[in-house]
Amino acid sequence: MTDFLHLLHHELLLSLVIVCMLILKLADRGRSGSSWSNLLNVLLLINFAGGLLIEAEGSLFDGMFRSNALLHFEKNVLSLGLLLVGLLATPYLRNHKHSAEFHILIASTLLGMFFMLSAGHMLLFYVGLELATIPLAALAAFNLNRGESSEAGAKLILSSAFSSAFLLLGISFVYGTCGSLQFEQIALTVSGNPLQLLAFTLVFTGFAFKLSIVPFHFWTADVYQGAPIPVAAYLSVISKAAVTLVFISVLYSVFGALQATWTPYLLITALLTIITGNLFAMRQDNIKRFLAFSSIAQVGFILTGILGANVDSEGIVLYFLLIYLFSNLAAFGVAGLISAATGKESILDYRGLHASNPRLAWTLTIALFSLAGVPPTAGFFGKLFLLTSGASLGNYLFIGIAALNMVVSMYYYLRIVKAMFMETTAQPIGKIPTGVAPAIALALCIAGILVSGLSGSFYEHIHLLTLSY
Amino acid sequence: MNLHLLVALPVVTALFLLLLRDLRQIRLIALIGSIVQLGACFLLLDSYLDVRAAGITEPVLFKSSAAWFPSLGISFTTGVDGISLAMILLSALVVLAGVLVSWNTEHLPREYFFLLMLLSAGAYGFFISLDLFTMFFFLEVAVIPKFLLIGVWGSGRKDASALKLALMLMAGSALVFVGMLGLYFNSADSFGAHTFDLETLSMQAMSLNQQLMFFPLLFIGFGIFGALFPFHTWVPDGHSSAPTAASMFLAGISMKLGGYGCLRVAAYLMPEAANYYAPVIITLAAIAVLYGAFATLMQTDLKYINAYSSVSHCGFVLLGIGMLNQTAITGAILQMVSHGLMTALFFAAIGMLYQRTHTRMVSQLGGLLRFMPFISTVFVIAGLCSLGLPGLSGFVAEMTVFMGAWEKHDTLSRVATIASCASIVVTAVYILRATGKVIFGPVADAHHGEAGDACWNEKLAAGVLLAGILIIGITPFLLTQLIQPDIERIMFNIGRDLAY
Structure with a gap:
């Protein structure tokens, strides 16, 4: 029983938090929006802190559910991400009458991700994935009085249903050829016969949808643009990170025998994803669409890291995801603050931001530098390590193209910095009150961006964790 | 002496600056910071x-890892030898001068x-690094401050210049990075793991094919x-749009990062590979020397004049490196230091003139010696x-x-050397023409005298x-004696590898 509690403690705690939120909502007697937010953020903080307490290794339900120190670490990262999103969402939720539902839904998706990460069996993985996706569609449609938000919700649910269909078909083929859905059994029996290759390709496609890998990325920009900014932030960071981590273990441990197949898949999609993401990001004026395409390009770099498949790769990708979480949440956080205060979401509106809001401008600048990979921010180390991992195959031409694409991405990130610092506009954004909760979140992000790179111990810790599992 | 101090000093100064609000305090702290840096550099030189x-003949001193x-x-991993020490001293001098000219x-x-302090931390870090990755880190640390310095405090088409400079330098670092990865994956330390350590890398002979593939990436x-x-x-766009101190840093320090690398x-x-590609390097360097000089002839803006002449002068650095012999490389390093000081001085003088006359066009300036004897003298000396x-x-x-270039006997080197020598004539033309008009010529605008001469x-x-x-x-021997043993060591290393 203690084993059960220890292994499942993340999931149990989060379920408890969700139930608490539900009860609080039911017992609600007209609580104000901001006190709701504070209460729920405290619950998320408890969730994060509680997750840190216990570490246990083992498996449950006949190997369906696994847990170990690495998975605990990954879940802690995601919990931290949820906490940050919760804090950053406070200005948005202040005037929203369903702020409790927002938190309940978003916490449920995290629960789904936890099960997905811990899954040792295709079924549990699939159930977790669906739990992580369906509430997101409701969240994307959370701007109740805006048509494009409903559109985003519909697009998200349709595209994820579509990708689930691919995934399920692939999983059923896997079952047909391997006779089991247990990850370990599949890994033992995969031999690379044509039906298995088809099955793998379908599974890969399913993942490609979720990760918005080109050419399965079309839903991304529309959904991000329509969805509320905190939801877009959550989609682009936390749900992407969770799926990436599962993707890695599916590639490395379940389909490890098919490396010769997936290496070219990854190579081609990585290249396409980086280039497409970059080319489209250059032309965007809406900050959300811009961040959508830039996050597509980032996924391309993550794929480059996965491609390497050496002892360092998994640690490097996890490390990058941690950095990416800090950087992208900071960028979305500033965009969200500005959007909540003024409703402005165009990059052109950011002109002269440094004059009126120097702190926000510097925060966004540091976040963008980290996304672009400029030292001394952590993004520099993350990006370069991804390229190092990818280069271990000796494909320097590809790495060269990826590295030059970093320069291209520099152009569009610097464009925003340029707008904030060097340009002026007739209607500048006025002084924006930050509020305590978002300020804490942004400070945490900035601290994360600066410390996790310069201090090598973050990476080494992650590296050791991935080595042992 | 702990070399980490060299990076720590500007970083601490920079962080301290963030706490201040008043211009007087800020510039005072920046000045103290840069004086302490210079002092630390001289202390380092002394020890x-x-x-x-x-x-003690160890190649690298004060090594720590x-x-x-x-x-x-x-x-x-950090450490210094004579060459890096010369570069560090150059940086410290330029930093101090840069802070002083930005006084107002x-x-x-x-x-x-x-940003100035961050930039100087990047430069010091680059010169003391003995690990390729660390070196690369500092190289890039020194790029982004320039973007902001030019874009926010610059003049003219500053946005476009800042972006162009940042992107081109980033493209350069992207190439460097891929080249570094090539070295990394062909290396093995004593445990068989890959390493970025420069000394370990220098011990290992890469196959010629690998070298031919990665050398151009690093060199370009x-x-x-x-x-x-x-x-x-x-270079021309970046320098001419930058504020005075940033121009000085760019020409005096940043361009040296390239030559040093x-x-x-x-x-x-x-x-x-360097030997294999030497004809290409020499040709490009000679073109840069000549092209830079002739392009300068056509310029009418003082900053553009100095920027294009920088292209020409930096060509000598690459020419010296391309010749791959001891004298030429000594010359290249001397030229790096000399050009760093000289261009920084020139930009400082131009900045001072501009502040007083609000123009940098040669045609609108004249007879300044009468109004500003000190600045004019500096201008002439530069x-x-x-x-x-x-x-x-x-x-x-x-x-x-x-002299080093003449040691190489093949026709191409001879032609390149003679052509580069000829550029000196062109240099004399544009320098004397500009100086004659701006400093000694007839007074162009009597109002130019109102601002007075240089301040303290x-x-x-x-x-x-x-x-x-x-x-x-x-007393050039002071510098040559400092760098001589290290160049001999480099030449020994190169000679050993070439002998195979």
């Missing part, structure tokens, strides 16, 4: 000479000096920083140094490059740089 005088990302073979920066002074990558033709186009990383680690007047550092450096801070800034130029010009 370096002491150790050398004691007969701290694990940074050990599992990836990245460590924070009214627009966002805190951010301005913060660093070359972009050092204004390698045809990748020099960021070409020598220390590309040529040192892959000498066979110009004379640029055209290689004996007694000033430019002469020593360029002469040494020519400007005099001090000019004095610091002038001292450097004169010391190298009159």
Whole structure:
């Protein structure tokens, strides 16, 4: 029983938090929006802190559910991400009458991700994935009085249903050829016969949808643009990170025998994803669409890291995801603050931001530098390590193209910095009150961006964790 | 002496600046910070000479190594030899002068000096690094502050210039990075793991094919920083749009990062490839020297004149490296130091003129000697140094490059050497023409006299740089003695590899 509690403690705690939120909502007697937010953020903080307490290794339900120190670490990262999103969402939720539902839904998706990460069996993985996706569609449609938000919700649910269909078909083929859905059994029996290759390709496609890998990325920009900014932030960071981590273990441990197949898949999609993401990001004026395409390009770099498949790769990708979480949440956080205060979401509106809001401008600048990979921010180390991992195959031409694409991405990130610092506009954004909760979140992000790179111990810790599992 | 101090000092200064609000406090702290930096550099020089005088012949002194990302073979390894020491001293002088000429920066002074300090931390870090990754880290640290410095405090088409400079330099670093990865994955330390450690890398012989593949990446990558033709186009735009101190840093420090990298990383680690590609390097360098000189002839803006002449002068650095012999490389390093001081001085003088006359066009200036004797004198001396007047550092450096270049006998090198020598005539034309018009010519605008001559801070800034130029010009052996053993070591390494 203690084993059960220890292994499942993340999931149990989060379920408890969700139930608490539900009860609080039911017992609600007209609580104000901001006190709701504070209460729920405290619950998320408890969730994060509680997750840190216990570490246990083992498996449950006949190997369906696994847990170990690495998975605990990954879940802690995601919990931290949820906490940050919760804090950053406070200005948005202040005037929203369903702020409790927002938190309940978003916490449920995290629960789904936890099960997905811990899954040792295709079924549990699939159930977790669906739990992580369906509430997101409701969240994307959370701007109740805006048509494009409903559109985003519909697009998200349709595209994820579509990708689930691919995934399920692939999983059923896997079952047909391997006779089991247990990850370990599949890994033992995969031999690379044509039906298995088809099955793998379908599974890969399913993942490609979720990760918005080109050419399965079309839903991304529309959904991000329509969805509320905190939801877009959550989609682009936390749900992407969770799926990436599962993707890695599916590639490395379940389909490890098919490396010769997936290496070219990854190579081609990585290249396409980086280039497409970059080319489209250059032309965007809406900050959300811009961040959508830039996050597509980032996924391309993550794929480059996965491609390497050496002892360092998994640690490097996890490390990058941690950095990416800090950087992208900071960028979305500033965009969200500005959007909540003024409703402005165009990059052109950011002109002269440094004059009126120097702190926000510097925060966004540091976040963008980290996304672009400029030292001394952590993004520099993350990006370069991804390229190092990818280069271990000796494909320097590809790495060269990826590295030059970093320069291209520099152009569009610097464009925003340029707008904030060097340009002026007739209607500048006025002084924006930050509020305590978002300020804490942004400070945490900035601290994360600066410390996790310069201090090598973050990476080494992650590296050791991935080595042992 | 702990070398980490060199990076820590500017960083601490920069962080301290963030706490301040008042311009007076800010510039005072920045000045104190840069004086302490210079002091630390002289202290370092002193203890370096002491150790050398004691007969210790270890190639790198004050070496220390701290694990940074050990599992990836990245460590924070630092150490200095004579060449890096010369570069560090140059940086410290330029930083001090740069802070002094920016004394009256009214627009966002805190951010301005913060970025200047960050830039100098990057430069020091780059020169003391003995680990490729660490070196690369500092190389890039020194790029983004320039973007902001030019974009926010610059003049003219500053946005476009800032973006162009940042992107071109980033493209250069991207090439460097891929080249570095090539070295990394062909290396093995004593445990068989890959490493970025420069010394370990220099012990290992890469196959010629590998070298031929990765050398161009590293050389062009660093070359972009050092204004390698045809990748020099960021230089004129960047320099002319930058505020005075940023121009000084760019020309005095940043461009040296490129030359230093070409020598220390590309040529040192892959000498066979350097030898193989030498004709290309020499040709490009000679083109840069000539093209830069002729392009300068056409310029009407003083900053553009100095920027294009920088392209020409930096061509000598690459020419010296391309020749791959001891004299030429000595010349290249002398030229790096000399050009750093001289251009910084020139930009400082131009900045002072501009502040008083609000124009940089040669046609609108004239007879300034009458109004501003000090600034005019500085201007003339910088110009004379640029055209290689004996007694000033430019002469020593360029002469040494020519002598080294003449040692190489093949036709191409001869032609390149003669062509580069000929550029001196062109240099004399544009320098004398500009000086004659601006300083000595008839007075163009009587209002130019209203602003008065240099203030104490400007005099001090000019004095610091002038001292450097004169010391190298009159007693060049001080510098050559400092760098001689290291160049011999590099030559030994190159010769050993070439013998196979």
